Amino acid sequence: MKNTILSLILVCFVSVGAFAKSDVITIGVPGSYSGDLASYGIPTKQAVELVVNKVNKSGGLLGKKIVMLPEDEMCKPELATNAAMKLTPMVNFIIGHTCSGATKAALEHYKDAHIITISPSATNTDLTVSGDYPNFFRTIAHDDAQAMLQVTFAINHLKAKKIAIIHDKGDYGKGAATLAKNHIEKNGQATVVLFEGITPGAVDYSAIVQKIKKVNPDVVIWGGYHPEAAKIVALMKKKKIMAAFIGADGLKDETFIKTAQKNAEGVYASGPRDVSQRALTIQAKKELKDTFGVEPGAFFLEGYSATLAIINAVKKAGSTDYDKVKKALTTTTVDTPIGDIRFNAKGDVIGAGFSMYQVKDGKFVEVK
């Protein structure tokens, strides 16, 4: 409580010193900077600070200085609402919030005030997909993105009509499998012919593989980790089942190729895109190390990218006008640590997040 009061007092001082909107460009950075979820928010604040300082040093944006206004809400929706009410009158843009619940609570305020909001970490699917928040964008893939990618890949790329879904009954595996099932049913171009869980660690999976053979699917989607997948893939090869096998990030692991060996060839797996070799990623990490002396925390790169995206959009639009910036965000591609990104009409990032990989000659190769 003490912390909250302190931060409220602090905020009041900040508000007193608030700048008139026209002289500077103000970016509000509400997020979780204290409490048990602080580690999710602080890296974003550091990222915004790095980018803003760099831009200011090189002459600012549209000739104006950028000012950032951090606001701590500890991932609590009620504090997020307070933060939003305070920030709304004085900012041009928002980068935040950290958590989905807090983001949702605050978004109503930003929406009414026509403030473009980019979150680096709120992954709740509905925030964008529902279409309720036209001012909302994010630089992170939503919870459902991976399942969606798997299903669209199976239906559009592999032309699947019959899809079997097998999972390992665990939180992760069954969760992913259920999302995939929902997407297939919503899509309507393919049917789910089998949806079953297996027991991880069982000595033999020939019965379930026999069942897969009987329903004869075009694609098998696997929800779970790689050890069971390796066993199932081996049995499918032996029983001459030709269906393509698609796993998620729980399967995309070098150990899978090592254990399944030649049976792994041709298996598909979705997973986060590897960005560690991108020039901007390396640069951003170095800046962080030089300035704050720490390694990147959670959502640092997403926060960095969100800031770059908004700055680039303002430059392209030539103003901070809501409609113009929004248009720039969805039409121009910007080079960021997480990829060459832009946003789709709903506000989800294109060009980052998950990619589909296929095992070729013992390696995961990205499928274009």
Added chain:
Amino acid sequence: MEYFLELLLSGLIRGSIYALIALGYTMVYGIIELINFAHGEIYMISAFIALIFASVLNAYGLNSLATFAIASSLAIVYAAAYGFTLEKLAYKPLRNAPRLSPLISAIGLSIVLQNYVMLAQTSSFVPFPNLIPDFAFLNSISHILFPSEFLILVITTIVMIILTIVIKYTKIGKAMRAVAQDRMMAMLLGININYIISVTFIIGSCLAAIGGVLIASHIGQINFFIGFIAGIKAFTAAVLGGIGNIPGAVLGSIILGCTESFATGYVSSDYEDVFAFAILVLLLIFRPEGILGKKRDQKV
């Protein structure tokens, strides 16, 4: 119909896998009435030993049949040594203690061995090379019965027959049964019970090693935890068939394997374990001694 036969076959194979491990369980229980929870760990350790020797032999360029023979023999020798030592270390000092004490000791051993392998080797799955050669006469049905499965079926049957003969008709078998019936009386009659119990553990561990090598080649990957799950299922099968009874262990395993296979095939694999254990509970309500188990009079 074909689907039914395929499910039956996969049930038989799963059953034989359980049986290979269940035989060791049931044998030790039959002689000294101890549920040797470390049995699954011996199975796991022998798979690791076979893997290590197979990798070494492979590096020297031996052909797969010779590698298989040497690696599995060495695994059996090591497992026998483990079984012998474990009994001396963990069970012998507790031989006259209440029955719960050796049971706790067995569970403790199981945990120790698991963690030992996890630390000495790795916690992730490692690939197990396919040591079993392709048999030419299986080529026509290789899509329904793999060489490894064929070998598991055959070896389980052979092991069961040999064990039954040893226990029923040899001198050492007679001594084992005597120890099982009344340890004190056997001792008075001049049977060296320490020797008999050691032999029992050595045979049980050899069985676990045979299971370890065959099953690991069949599944193709091992880690430190495989002994636990396989052990629990095999133990269930041994109880189902009547613990202490050797043909019973095989029968129980096959019933368990087929139940799981048909449950997966005709209902849903989500309920595979539910069916397996429902059968166990039902059977134990009506026949507490298991399918082939003999009713024993309570010793007072």
